[in-house]
Amino acid sequence: MKKMTFREVIAAAMSEEMRKDKTIYLMGEEVAEYNGAYKASKGMLKEFGSKRIIDTPISELGFSGIGIGSALNGCRPIIEYMTFNFSLVAMDQIINNAAKIRQMSGGQWKIPIVFRGPTGFAGQLGATHSQSFESWYANCPGLKIVIPSNPYDAKGLLKSSIRxxxxxxxxxxxxxxxxxxxxxxxxxxxPLGIANLKKKGNDLTIVSFGKIIKIALEVALELEKKNISIEIIDLRTIKPLDYNTIINSIKKTNKLLILEEAWPFASIASEITYVIQQEAFDYLDAPIKRITVQDTPAPYAKNLIEKWYPSKKDLIENIMNIIYSQE
Structure with a gap:
């Protein structure tokens, strides 16, 4: 075992796969000379050279299209966005080309490509750099959506994604x-598509993913002192989504709360809620609750961020309302 940071396991996963397969390369803004905007490709230029670690202009639409074209010609590209907020510029390539070519070609063409980079809220970065678009991409058939919550999962999931x-x-x-x-x-x-049961419990199930699941884990440990037992499921993969793990948990706890850091309308929580009320309604002893960010652009001021972003207090209050509403 070796202690590693999240950025180090990202670089390690990519490097290990690139050593095995010469068709894999990394392309994006500042991934080479600068070692990545967040140093998630540190040392890779030195090892693999400029033909496989490629710096690009600030043109997400352009280099995303190049990556898709190379995937059609036998490569396995990893396209890095400095932030997924910038992927909006490339959505035409991702949605109209990458996601659809396999079906439109009758299965003759495969697109083994990974689009990766940071997502969601990350402090005082303003409204255009604090957005979560997993529900947007999950809405499009032909795309698999992966969001790890810790370094161990990140490495294993990224290697599976590249393959x-x-x-x-x-x-x-x-x-x-x-x-x-x-x-x-x-x-x-x-493997993609399998959720992780991070903590067992009996009183209520929390479903979450990504970094915000840390709040759920902290709250669950606090509530144990009050003899409240929380089960926590980390989805890891948003699409395909592991509904069976959620349903099996609800059969035990009979209560569900979904925690995510996206806007509430048409969220992942909305989709899970629909499926659960269709497939496991009879097992529910209380209405399903969801906690998301507020339905506004992300604020910059710290006092407004505290109101906008889900907190431990929000989570505890909702858990108590669900559990004690049955008494």
Whole structure:
């Protein structure tokens, strides 16, 4: 085992796969000479050279299209966005080309490409740099959406994403790049589409993903002191989504709360709520609750951010309302 940061495991996963397969390369803004905007490709230019670690102009639409074209010609590109907010410029390529070519070609063409970079809120970065678009991309057939919550999962999921023959949107967080964890030296992968039961419990199920799941874990430990037992599921993969793990948990706890850092309208929580009320309604003892950011652009002022972003207090209040509403 070796203690590694989130940014280090990202670089390690890419490097390990690139050593095995010469068709894999990394392309994006500042990934080479600068070692990545968040140093998630540190040392890779020195090892693999400028033909496989490629700096690009500030033109997400352009280099995303180049990546898709190279995937059609036998490469396995990793396209890094400095932030997924910038991927909006490239959505025509991602949605209208990458996601659809396999079906439109009758399966003759595969698109083994990974689009990766940071997502979501990361402090006082303003409204245009604090957005979560996983529900947007998950709405489009042909894309797989992966959002790890810790360094161990990040490495295993990224290696599986690079090996996948479909288009993968791999979302990270600026606020997790410094997180540390003991990582096996021996190679491992984590299959896409399987959620992780992070904590067992009996009184209520929390479903979450990405960095905000840390709040759920902190709250669950606090509530144990009050003899409240919380089960926590980390989705890890948003699409395909592991509904079975959620349903099996609800059969035990009979209560569900979904925590995410996206806007509430048409959120991942909305989709999960619909499926659960269709497939597991009879097991629910209380209405499903969701906690998201407020339905406004992200504010810059700290006092407004505290009102906009979900807090431990918000989570505890909602948990108590769900549990004690049945008494």
């Amino acid at each position: 996948d023959n479909d288009v993968v949107i791999f979302m990270e967080s600026e606020q997790m790049y410094g997180d540390k964890m003991m990582i096996p030296i021996k190679e491992y992968t984590i």
